[in-house]
Amino acid sequence: MRAVVVTDLAGPSAIVVREVPEPDSAGLVLIDVKASGVCFPDLLISYGKYQIRPEPPFVPGTEVAGVVIGAPEGSGFEPGQRVLAVSSLGGYAERVAVHPNLVLPIPDELSFEEAASLIINYQTMEFAFARRARLQPGENVVILGAAGGVGTSAIQLAKAHGARVIAVVRRDGADDFLREIGADDVVRLADGWAARVRELTDGRGADVVVDPVGGDAFDDAVRALAPEGRLVVIGFAGGGIPSVKVNRVLFRNISIVGAAWGEFLRHEPSALAETHAALVEHVRAGLRPLVKARYPLSSAAEALVDLEAGRVLGKAVLVQD
Numbered sequence: 001m002r003a004v005v006v007t008d009l010a011g012p013s014a015i016v017v018r019e020v021p022e023p024d025s026a027g028l029v030l031i032d033v034k035a036s037g038v039c040f041p042d043l044l045i046s047y048g049k050y051q052i053r054p055e056p057p058f059v060p061g062t063e064v065a066g067v068v069i070g071a072p073e074g075s076g077f078e079p080g081q082r083v084l085a086v087s088s089l090g091g092y093a094e095r096v097a098v099h100p101n102l103v104l105p106i107p108d109e110l111s112f113e114e115a116a117s118l119i120i121n122y123q124t125m126e127f128a129f130a131r132r133a134r135l136q137p138g139e140n141v142v143i144l145g146a147a148g149g150v151g152t153s154a155i156q157l158a159k160a161h162g163a164r165v166i167a168v169v170r171r172d173g174a175d176d177f178l179r180e181i182g183a184d185d186v187v188r189l190a191d192g193w194a195a196r197v198r199e200l201t202d203g204r205g206a207d208v209v210v211d212p213v214g215g216d217a218f219d220d221a222v223r224a225l226a227p228e229g230r231l232v233v234i235g236f237a238g239g240g241i242p243s244v245k246v247n248r249v250l251f252r253n254i255s256i257v258g259a260a261w262g263e264f265l266r267h268e269p270s271a272l273a274e275t276h277a278a279l280v281e282h283v284r285a286g287l288r289p290l291v292k293a294r295y296p297l298s299s300a301a302e303a304l305v306d307l308e309a310g311r312v313l314g315k316a317v318l319v320q321d
Contacts, residue, residue, distance in 0.1 A: 003059045003093035004300040004318075009048035012308070015301040020059065023090060028097040029077050030069040034112035036091045037063030038295070038303045038316040039120050039149060040237070041262075045089075046304065051262075052088055061091020061318075064098070065106060065115035075100040082106040084115045086272070092300050092318060101269060104276045107283045117289035117315040118279060120261070121153040124234065126275050126282075128154075128210065128259035129161055133230045137162030139207035142197055142224055146183065147174040150212045150234055152290050152314045155182045160282045163208070166200055168193055177313055181290060194220040205229060218242035222254070230255045290314035296321040 001022055008014035023030070042060045044050040065084045071077035077100065084106050085091075085098040106115040129135040141158040145151045146167035158165045159182040167183035169175075175186045187196045198205050205226035211218060214236035221231055222244060233256065249256060265272055279287075292314035295303040303316050 001094040002297065003090075004061070004297065005057045006046050006060055007057050009046070009056060011043070011047045012301040012304040014056075015046065015304070017298045017300065020093070023093075023095060023097040025070060025097040027072050027099075029071045029075060029083070029085070029100050029103045030095060030097050031064060031066040031083060031085060031103075032069050033064050033066040033091065033094060033096055034320065035065045035116035036061050036297075036318040037116040037119055038293075038300075038307055038312075038318060039063060040235070040307070041120065042092070043304050043308055054089060059090045059093050061089065061093065061096070062087055063116050063119040064091040064096055065112040066096075069095065072100060075103075077103060082112070082115070084119060086119060092297065094297075094320065102272070104273070107280050109283050110289070113291045113294065113317045113319065114289045116317050117149075117291050118283070121149045121315065122157065122279055122289060123272075123275050124150065124259060124261040125154045125157045125210075126278050127261050127264065127271070128232050128234065129157055129208075130275075130278060131271075132257045132259045133208045133232050135161045135163055135208055139163050140166065140201045140204070140226070142166045142168060142206040142209045142221075143183075144168045144189065144209070144211050144213045144217055144221065145170075145237060146178055146186075147171055147313055148212070148237070148310070149312070149315045151210075152178075152181055154210050156287055156290070157282065158182075158208075158210075160285065160287055166197055166206070168197075171310060174313060181314075189217065194224040197224045201226070208232060210234060213237050214242055215240040218244070222248060222256075225252070225254045227253050228255075230257055233258045291317055293317070294319055 141163040167178040170189040212234035293316035
């Protein structure tokens with residue numbers, strides 16, 4: 001079968017597409033892959049910068065959607081069933097074998113491409129809002145890095161939870177797009193953005209700030225919080241890992257919480273099915289994952305380069321040539 005192979009830990013430049021052996025599917029669900037999500041863990045793992053650090057050569061890919069070819073007896077899956085799956089490796093291929101606990105049914109409302117997009121970003125943000133931030137209807141949510149995959153899923157899910165959304169974005173030309181998917185206001189990520197958030201919230205500040213950026217934006221994200229506000233740390237796409245003086249947390253009565261979805265699943269694997277069920281309810285209420293860029297499997301390196309360069313609005317997926 002054909003697969004995308006990382007030949008060296010040098011990023012997209014060390015990626016090739018070639019024939020590889022079929023996956024060993026003993027005790028696993030074998031999936032005919034129709035679409036694979038393109039996400040930051042895939043990019044990081046190609047550089048050897050992710051917490052999982054396989055030695056090359058290996059096939060990357062963590063988000064897949066496709067059709068069951070074969071499944072273990074008692075797994076609850078059967079050939080021909082449409083499924084999505086979380087796979088730490090192997091998703092950038094024509095077929096992948098995944099543990100049954102990491103395979104989920106696709107809602108009838110979604111295409112394979114949409115289903116492949118309803119995995120890491122949407123699961124992370126549903127976990128972040130529902131479990132970590134305890135988001136309530138009517139609260140003000142500020143989302144940094146709003147035009148990327150995490151940001152767009154955050155906008156949609158914050159609206160699904162009944163919040164008011166302020167999108168904070170660095171790139172130009174995305175304002176109309178962000179408003180179309182639910183942002184009530186759009187603020188440029190530049191000097192003074194936290195003060196602008198306070199203006200838009202009548203001086204109160206944000207009840208929840210979603211920060212997948214880190215770096216220089218972090219201090220202003222803390223300043224943008226209202227009393228009892230929650231800053232949800234998703235990642236560090238800006239490159240730097242910031243720190244905070246805890247006296248600011250104490251005297252301003254704010255919370256800083258992490259939302260490391262993959263790590264949480266290692267301790268609470270039952271949360272995957274629970275979070276997926278919540279997402280399915282959002283889908284039935286009208287939510288649709290934003291697939292904004294499609295690449296053939298043979299162009300996986302190009303997709304990762306575009307992701308790294310910030311050229312992807314919303315979500316990118318790989319489809320079979």
